[in-house]
Amino acid sequence: MSTSISSLTPYFIVKNARVAIDFYGRAFGAEELFRMTDPRDGRIGHAELKIGESTVMIADEYPDFGALSPDTIGGSPVTFHLATLAVDADLARAVDAGAVALRAAADQGYGERVAMVVDPFGHRWMLSQKIEDVALEEMQRRWNEQTGA
């Protein structure tokens, strides 16, 4: 039985979406496509951003609907993986904008140079630049070797 699902878009919650959207523009080049503003209190009820060729959805906290930010929950079980052609430059830009580096850029055995940051709103971002074509079997072989398995 097949589904009618055509696409998946991550929808993420922050405290102070207005400030966050500005931050994501400076940190990752996010472009705002549109926003809907709550007439009662000015919260952003829904906005869409373009990052590279991908779309993401963002909103302020709505606790009544279970929409809570990492600050309120205490972290996030989702990381946003960003494919980049220049991980060092893009890491520097994100940190300049106010992100905190959790892992410096480093080459990985699976053929990517990867860095990790957390943004001021508690979301985690992985910047990843492909540096080598590695076949799946070779990736697993290197991992086994690393661990002595």
Place this chain on the structure above:
Amino acid sequence: MSTSISSLTPYFIVKNARVAIDFYGRAFGAEELFRMTDPRDGRIGHAELKIGESTVMIADEYPDFGALSPDTIGGSPVTFHLATLAVDADLARAVDAGAVALRAAADQGYGERVAMVVDPFGHRWMLSQKIEDVALEEMQRRWNEQTGA
């Protein structure tokens, strides 16, 4: 200054990724593209799934790297928005597979019929079917009207 970022892919953590991948296949038609298995203990260190035309990354918990599931953190500040052509059927399928409906399918003023579920691993999914073309100004006008603003 522009970035070199080309795309964003959500990377999400679960407890027992092997069981979760099977669940996502039954619930949302997710197709496994590949997986890397930890030679030390059989955890899935990285796997990629296709849902509709979108790719997502999934792994087991790696607490040493801050990779924690919703069970451990106590929720998620990210919802996965699924565009579907048949929200009622796809909601029924997800619930059959073991998801719990948080909101029944209902028509929304912004032109979509929307339902929300939480899966057995603590991640939230929004199923959304477009039912009407609504211009942005009209969306905002309806919201203002609803709230008496």
